[in-house]
Amino acid sequence: MKKVVLASLLAVAGAATMMQPCFAQDAPAAAPAAGQTGGQVQMSADEYKVYNDADTATTPAAKAAGFEAYLKAYPNSAVKQDALQKLMFAYQGTNDPVKTLDAADRLLQVDPSNLTALYVEAFLRRNAADALADPAAKTAGLDKAAGFAQTGLTAAKPQNMPDADFQKLKSQATPVFESVIADDDISKKDYAGAITTFKTEITGAPADATQTPGPVLQDVFFLATSYMNSTPPDYLNCAWYATRAAAFAGQYASAIQPTATYCYKKYHGKEEGYDKLQALVKTSLTPPADLATTITPAPKPADLVANLIATTPDLATLAISDKEFVLQYGKPEDADKVFGTVKGKSTQFPDTVVVAATADQLQVSVSDDAVQSKTADFAFNFATPLKTVPAVGDKITLTGTYASYTQSPLLITMSDAAVVPKKAPAKAPVHHTTHH
Incomplete structure (x- = not known):
């Protein structure tokens, strides 16, 4: 009979960059001996050979193939949990997130509170959800990742793992679990929940x-x-x-x-x-x-508006951002007074950011506040429909005539709008060589 030492949970390493947390494995050594003691399990010579061949494979791909073969040949192995864990990290070593997640799923069927598998599920599922363009699908993916993270936060220590090792693993995995939960909160615009979770994460981190x-x-x-x-x-x-x-x-x-x-x-x-x-x-x-x-x-917006009106002899000289501020926060009579200085006048707006677009109207962000919040503060109406409708997020230069405004939420409407074409880059001068 041969014996093999059961693998401990894998250590979670810190992040190498801002965007790519990673995890690493401390490989256990095989220990053939007679009898059964401590964390060692007896197995036949044939089974041990298949296990050992997989465990000693020199590449992640070979190790993954070896453990898949072992699990197929010995589906009820006493070291099934250990083999699935090694399989999971072998697939991680091949940079195959789909198969890594499949192995993590299989491991959790055997050991539902396996902290390492829960970490892998939360981390990889969060990554996959972040790559989705559809908001509903993204939220659903983050919900699933957050579910694994919540389970990970309350996972119990395995009986055969020293307290110090488990606490070290827990302290390394917990910030990731909390980060995933907060990301899920943000996707649902639950900013209060995200704030609570982020603060717990950062104050508990080294x-x-x-x-x-x-x-x-x-x-x-x-x-x-x-x-x-x-x-x-x-x-x-x-x-x-x-x-x-x-x-x-x-x-x-x-x-x-x-x-x-x-x-x-x-x-x-x-x-x-x-x-x-x-x-x-x-x-x-x-x-x-x-x-x-x-x-x-x-000072409060109303106080700022009152001071601005009182200290500006000619309201027409106010900057666009100041005019917007008065239109949004001023008394109706002050807002009308400021809008009267521009109504009917045509103006060019460089580098506006498209928020919504149809052939007849573009809604764009002009002020810093609107750009930051990704909301429209101007609507440009076209007398002739656009032949090419810009995409949301595009930066374009527009001209238009001030027509009307609404105060809350602020939206200034421009008529007779036109898109200013981008200037083509100047051509380099052609140098002609004279032949003698």
């Missing part, structure tokens, strides 16, 4: 995970955007966590900084004093209790 580019720091940023998208928006917390993420994001900071600055200006009213916040976030993951007194809020 300090270095929130100070180096990786999945946890990425979720610090997603916590910020959850505050920004809440109803009503919490721009102060958004500014704190986005600025904190940008401070430690290295090469990724340029993608995060615009949100951090946007939320700070929305809360404080201007960018002045932002350097104070940038210094504060480096000393603490979470904001201090007195942050709202350190970084003071901007």
